[in-house]
Amino acid sequence: MTLSRSENTRPAVGCPVAHGTADHHGYQPFRMDDPFPAYAELRREEPVMYDERIGYWVVTRWADVRAVFDDWETFSSDNAQAPVRERSAEATRIMKEGGFTAYSGLSARIPPDHTRIRALAQRALSPRRFKVLEPSIRENTRAALQRMLAAEDGAGDFLTDIAFDIPTVTILTLLGVDPAMVPTYKRWSDSRAAMTWGDLDEREQIPHAHNLVEYWAECQRLVTDAHRDGGDSLVADLVTAQDGGAEISDHEIASLCYSLLFAGHETTTTLISHAIRLLLSHPESWSALVADPSRVPGAIDEVLRYSGSIVAWRRRATKAATIGSVEVPEGANILLVMGSANRDEDVFARPAEFDISRDDARNHLSFGFGIHYCLGNMLAKLQARIVLEETIAAVPSLRLTPGADIRFAENLSFRVPTSVPVTWES
Ligand code: HEM
Numbered sequence: 001m002t003l004s005r006s007e008n009t010r011p012a013v014g015c016p017v018a019h020g021t022a023d024h025h026g027y028q029p030f031r032m033d034d035p036f037p038a039y040a041e042l043r044r045e046e047p048v049m050y051d052e053r054i055g056y057w058v059v060t061r062w063a064d065v066r067a068v069f070d071d072w073e074t075f076s077s078d079n080a081q082a083p084v085r086e087r088s089a090e091a092t093r094i095m096k097e098g099g100f101t102a103y104s105g106l107s108a109r110i111p112p113d114h115t116r117i118r119a120l121a122q123r124a125l126s127p128r129r130f131k132v133l134e135p136s137i138r139e140n141t142r143a144a145l146q147r148m149l150a151a152e153d154g155a156g157d158f159l160t161d162i163a164f165d166i167p168t169v170t171i172l173t174l175l176g177v178d179p180a181m182v183p184t185y186k187r188w189s190d191s192r193a194a195m196t197w198g199d200l201d202e203r204e205q206i207p208h209a210h211n212l213v214e215y216w217a218e219c220q221r222l223v224t225d226a227h228r229d230g231g232d233s234l235v236a237d238l239v240t241a242q243d244g245g246a247e248i249s250d251h252e253i254a255s256l257c258y259s260l261l262f263a264g265h266e267t268t269t270t271l272i273s274h275a276i277r278l279l280l281s282h283p284e285s286w287s288a289l290v291a292d293p294s295r296v297p298g299a300i301d302e303v304l305r306y307s308g309s310i311v312a313w314r315r316r317a318t319k320a321a322t323i324g325s326v327e328v329p330e331g332a333n334i335l336l337v338m339g340s341a342n343r344d345e346d347v348f349a350r351p352a353e354f355d356i357s358r359d360d361a362r363n364h365l366s367f368g369f370g371i372h373y374c375l376g377n378m379l380a381k382l383q384a385r386i387v388l389e390e391t392i393a394a395v396p397s398l399r400l401t402p403g404a405d406i407r408f409a410e411n412l413s414f415r416v417p418t419s420v421p422v423t424w425e426s
Contacts, residue, residue: 024038024053025038025041025042025045025049027041029053029054029056032311032410032411032415033407036339036340039337039343040343042340043060043344047060048326048328057334057335059324060341061341061346062344064323065341065365066341066365067323068315069370070369071370072111072371073318074318075316075334076110076315077107077108077314078110078316079108079314080104080314080315081104082108082314083195083196084196085198085200087205088201088206090206091195091202091208091209092209094209098213098217099216100213102219103251104255105258105259106118106375107372111371114371114372116247116248117256118371120241122375123237124237124238124241125234125379133170133173133174134382134386136173140165141166141390142390144161145391148161154424154425155401155422156421156422156423157419157421157422158273158276158420159420160419162387162391163269163273164269166268166387167264167265167268168182168185168269170264170383171261171265172185172265174264175233175235175260175261175264176232176236188211188214188218189261189262189265189266191211193266193416195208195209197411215258216254219254219258219261223239223253226239227239235257238253238256260376266414267309268379268380270414270416270417271300271303271304271380272383273416273417274307274309275300275387276398276422277406277417278303278354279388280422281400286398289388289392290396293389293392296389297381297385300381300388302355304342304364305348305361305364306342307339308364308366309416310366310414311413311414312336312338312412313338313368314334315334316331316332317332318330335412336365338364338365338366339415342365347363348363397424398422398423398424399422399423401421401422404420404421407419
């Protein structure tokens with residue numbers, strides 16, 4: 001059933017009235033295995049749809065998604081880190097008693113605080129810091145590949161063997177954290193993703209609540225240590241800036257750590273996993289890169305377009321507004337579905353085709369747009385480039401394990417494969 005424009009105009013969050021179609025055009029907010037057919041139907045039939053199951057207006061066309069990202073005054077990001085499912089009483093108690101007071105580093109902050117903190121964070125996340133890291137990223141990648149290729153059965157999981165460690169070691173090093181903490185940070189990050197964007201019931205929230213308490217305590221400790229010991233890290237840079245008169249509190253620095261120690265690896269692990277998964281399932285693309293590795297950066301743009309790590313991000317209307325031709329009321333929660341925008345046929349030629357030689361891939365919205373545009377996009381692309389270059393050089397015979405059934409974890413925003421099984425010729 002298709003709705004007329006006037007029927008599309010619906011009240012906000014918690015709306016009890018009937019919604020678009022009984023099956024929401026097949027859209028399942030937390031299902032990530034193959035959301036693309038539903039996205040295509042939404043773009044066509046109801047590009048701004050109120051979904052009462054989550055209390056969000058779901059926006060699926062590229063022009064609308066970009067316009068909302070671009071207008072931070074009308075569409076605030078202050079709900080970007082709010083739990084999608086209400087926090088249970090027990091989880092709230094655990095977090096309160098554990099001293100959990102973390103707030104978003106940047107993504108859910110709004111100007112003027114956002115502008116002030118972003119300028120400082122941007123300075124600390126300078127291209128100079130990234131450049132210095134490049135040789136160690138390459139070295140770590142080579143070592144991880146050698147470990148994987150030592151497997152006697154000629155088989156591995158690219159996600160856990162390579163993509164898991166490389167970006168996590170990088171961001172931990174940037175923040176002055178011992179790389180031996182990788183498994184701990186991955187556990188805390190899983191909890192962060194599940195507690196904020198997951199569909200958890202009350203009982204399921206409890207272990208994650210404990211993890212977030214530990215995670216936040218560690219972020220605060222990093223700031224205390226940087227005050228005491230100095231050092232060469234992004235945290236030390238921020239503390240030095242504070243000592244030099246920059247307006248940023250210890251709580252704000254710890255909150256930035258809380259953000260970066262999640263955002264700085266989780267999405268890059270996923271980007272690398274998607275890249276290998278997609279390139280190997282399109283063998284002609286893999287062969288093209290083996291023949292000419294200078295095409296790797298273009299391929300990464302196409303991976304970001306075709307299968308971004310974050311397929312949906314949130315905003316809230318600060319006043320009644322129009323998206324496309326649909327009116328949304330003040331306070332409306334909005335879900336911007338970049339995973340759909342990136343396949344909008346009005347913007348991309350043959351959008352459902354994975355094509356590393358297309359020239360429009362860079363119009364993707366996977367890093368957002370406007371004042372919150374991803375601060376780590378260069379680092380993410382640098383790491384994906386190094387991993388692909390090194391993998392192509394070390395093991396051009398890499399293949400997806402025949403019959404591998406790659407699944408994706410349930411989540412509102414993060415589309416993460418649970419494994420990327422690979423084989424190679426010994
Ligand atoms: C493939 C990898 C990545 C993807 C897909 C990604 C995606 C995003 C998205 C969608 C946003 C929100 C943009 C908006 O609201 O307009 C964002 C913001 C942000 N990202 Fe990334 N990101 C990635 C990697 C990284 C890395 C490696 C870092 C850190 C080193 C990072 C740090 C941040 C920060 C600090 C923000 C908040 C910026 C602000 O609100 O001003 N991201 N990212």
